[in-house]
Amino acid sequence: SLAVLQALEDGLKKADADPSVKAVMICGENGKFSAGADIRGFSSPKRHGGALGPIVSLIESSEKPVVAAIEGVALGGGLEVALGCHYRVAHVKARMGLPEVTIGLLPGAEGTQRLPRLIGVPAALDMITTGKHIPATEALKLGLVDEIVEENTIEAAIRLANKV
DSSP states (O other): HHHHHHHHHHHHHHHHHHOOOOOOEOOOOOOOOOOOOOOOGGGOOOOOOSSSSHHHHHHHSSOOOOOEEEEEEEEEEHHHHHHSSSEEEETTTTTTEEEGGGGTOOOOHHHHHHHOOOOOOEEHHHHHOOOOOOEEHHHHHHTSSSSSSSSHHHHHHHHHHOOO
16 A cells, blocks of 8 residues: 555665664564555556555665565565565465466566566566465575574564674
8 A cells, every 4th residue: 555655665764864773674464464565556546656666676775684574475566575675584384476467467566676686587487477376485495585484473583683
């Protein structure tokens, strides 16, 4: 939603400007990182601002380490947000993917560029063209996530942020 995008942008800019903040952790709510955009919003009239790509680029260019705490799902734009982060910690039951291709859309927030850089072209092409969701264990093997945990993902992400 526009409110979430604005909160991400405002929060990251505030954290980057605050010298007492050493790292940033991004998480979802209610056990889910993000299922991506609500496609019903695509049919609404053009709106000003609110594009996900520039927010993901802002995350990626942060001078401070940004860690994603992935619980539940990171799909579509949610995975693209995670791809912009410098590190990713996922719960063992988390699933990730770019499913928008199954309804005729391409990932629009540079996921088609960031995913191949992270996991290699063959694996990224498979994910991008099929829209399949992969489990956290496979994401770890591919290098999509840095760590998987069975415990509290947010606490693990904070520990990683403090370590780096």
